[in-house]
Amino acid sequence: MTKRSLYALVLGCSRLGAFLANRLSEKGHSVVVIDEDEASFLLLDRNFSGFKIEGNPVETAVLHQAKIHKADIVIATTRDDNINIMCAQIARNIFKVPRVISRIFDPSLNDFNLLKDIETICPTTLTGDLMIKTILDEDKDIQ
Amino acid sequence: MxxxxxxxxxxxxxxxxxxxxxxxxxxxxxxxxxxxxxxxxxxxxxxxxxxxxxxxxxxxxxxxxxxxxxxxxxxxxxxxxxxxxxxxxxxxxxxxxxxxxxxxxxxxxxxxxxxxxxINRILTSLIEEKTGYDDVTNLLSLAEGKVNFTKVKLTPASPILNKNLSDISMPENTLIAVIIRNVNPIIPRGSTTLQADDQLIVLNRPTEHSKVIRLLTGEK
Structure with a gap:
C-alpha cells in the first residue's frame, strides 16, 4: 500500500505543535501551522517545508485562508484548552474535517460530551498515570 | 431570579x-x-x-x-x-x-x-448605515438570524422603478416595510410606486436575501 500525503493543519506553534509540524513535514506531508505569535515559528526546523500563517486560529477567516475545508487532519495544540475546544469543533462540525485531534490539559473538560467526534488527548492524565505507575512500581520493588 | x-x-x-x-x-x-x-x-x-x-x-x-x-x-x-x-x-x-x-x-x-x-457587527452596520456609502446595508437580524432587516437605496438602474408595488413579484417571505422618500417615511400599499433615491427598509428571510437584493438593485 502506498502512503498518501496528508494535508495537515497544526493550530498553535507550541512546543508540541512545532514538534508535530516538523515530524509531519519530514515524513513528506503538507503542513500548515497557524500561530498568532510570529516568534513561535522559530521552533520550526530550518528545513520545515510547510507553510506558516500568522493569525488567530479561532478566527474563521484565518482558517479559510489556511484552506481548512481541504484538510485531512486538524490538530489543535495551542496552550489554551478553550481555544483548542473551539477550533476542534469548528473544524469537525462546520468544515467537516475527517480527523480532528485536540490537546486538552484539563481532565474535567476532556470528557466534555460535545467533543464526541473529536479525538482528545489529555497530557495531564497521561503523565499522571505514568507517574503513578512509576511510583507504585518503585514501591513494589522496595517491598 | x-x-x-x-x-x-x-x-x-x-x-x-x-x-x-x-x-x-x-x-x-x-x-x-x-x-x-x-x-x-x-x-x-x-x-x-x-x-x-x-x-x-x-x-x-x-x-x-x-x-x-x-x-x-x-x-x-x-x-x-x-x-x-x-x-x-x-x-x-x-x-x-x-x-x-x-x-x-x-x-x-x-x-x-x-x-x-x-457588538462589533452592530457597530459596523450602524456606521455603514450612517455614512450611507453602500446602496445595501444590513441593519440587523432578529430571531437568531432568521429574519433580516435591510436598507436598500434604489438607484436609477433599479428595474422596479415607477411600477405599482402590487405589480412587482416579490420573492416569498419578503416585505417592504417602509419607504423613506426625502426623509419622509411612507408605509407602502399595493398602489405605491417606487422612485429612484427611495430608501427601502426590507424584511426578509436570509434564504431569499440575494434574490431580493438582485430584484431591487438590478445587479447580477
Missing amino acids: KYIIVGGGNSVYYLSRSLTSKGHHITIINRNHNECTHLARKLKAVIINSDASNKKILEQAGASSADAIFVITLNDHDNLVICQLSQTIFNIPKIFTLVDDPDNEFIFNQLGVEKVLS
Missing part, C-alpha cells in the same frame, strides 16, 4: 447593578482578582474569583438552579466553552453571550449556542 454573570469590565458592573436593583440574585464569576475586589465593594452580589470554564466552578456558582447566565468575557473561545457547559451539563434555561468576531455569531449558532450578539 437567579442570574450568573461571567466576565469583567464596566458592562458586567452596570448589568449587575441594574439587575440587583430590580431584586434579582446575582453571582459573578471573574478571573481577575483586583476586579473581583472592586465588584465586591460596589455590588450586592456573590463574587467568585475563578475560571468559569470549569464544571466545579459553575456548580459552585449555582448553575444547576440558575434561571439565566450571561457570558460576556472578552474571549470568544472562553464564552463558547462556558455556554456549552452551561447548556449541556447544567441545562440553564436562558444563555446569552457576546462575541468579538462578527463571524462567530454564525459559528456559535452552528455549535448550538443560539443567543449570540456581536
Whole structure:
C-alpha cells in the first residue's frame, strides 16, 4: 500500500505543535501551522517545508485562508484548552474535517460530551498515570 | 431570579447593578482578582474569583438552579466553552453571550449556542448605515438570524422603478416595510410606486436575501 500525503493543519506553534509540524513535514506531508505569535515559528526546523500563517486560529477567516475545508487532519495544540475546544469543533462540525485531534490539559473538560467526534488527548492524565505507575512500581520493588 | 454573570469590565458592573436593583440574585464569576475586589465593594452580589470554564466552578456558582447566565468575557473561545457547559451539563434555561468576531455569531449558532450578539457587527452596520456609502446595508437580524432587516437605496438602474408595488413579484417571505422618500417615511400599499433615491427598509428571510437584493438593485 502506498502512503498518501496528508494535508495537515497544526493550530498553535507550541512546543508540541512545532514538534508535530516538523515530524509531519519530514515524513513528506503538507503542513500548515497557524500561530498568532510570529516568534513561535522559530521552533520550526530550518528545513520545515510547510507553510506558516500568522493569525488567530479561532478566527474563521484565518482558517479559510489556511484552506481548512481541504484538510485531512486538524490538530489543535495551542496552550489554551478553550481555544483548542473551539477550533476542534469548528473544524469537525462546520468544515467537516475527517480527523480532528485536540490537546486538552484539563481532565474535567476532556470528557466534555460535545467533543464526541473529536479525538482528545489529555497530557495531564497521561503523565499522571505514568507517574503513578512509576511510583507504585518503585514501591513494589522496595517491598 | 437567579442570574450568573461571567466576565469583567464596566458592562458586567452596570448589568449587575441594574439587575440587583430590580431584586434579582446575582453571582459573578471573574478571573481577575483586583476586579473581583472592586465588584465586591460596589455590588450586592456573590463574587467568585475563578475560571468559569470549569464544571466545579459553575456548580459552585449555582448553575444547576440558575434561571439565566450571561457570558460576556472578552474571549470568544472562553464564552463558547462556558455556554456549552452551561447548556449541556447544567441545562440553564436562558444563555446569552457576546462575541468579538462578527463571524462567530454564525459559528456559535452552528455549535448550538443560539443567543449570540456581536457588538462589533452592530457597530459596523450602524456606521455603514450612517455614512450611507453602500446602496445595501444590513441593519440587523432578529430571531437568531432568521429574519433580516435591510436598507436598500434604489438607484436609477433599479428595474422596479415607477411600477405599482402590487405589480412587482416579490420573492416569498419578503416585505417592504417602509419607504423613506426625502426623509419622509411612507408605509407602502399595493398602489405605491417606487422612485429612484427611495430608501427601502426590507424584511426578509436570509434564504431569499440575494434574490431580493438582485430584484431591487438590478445587479447580477
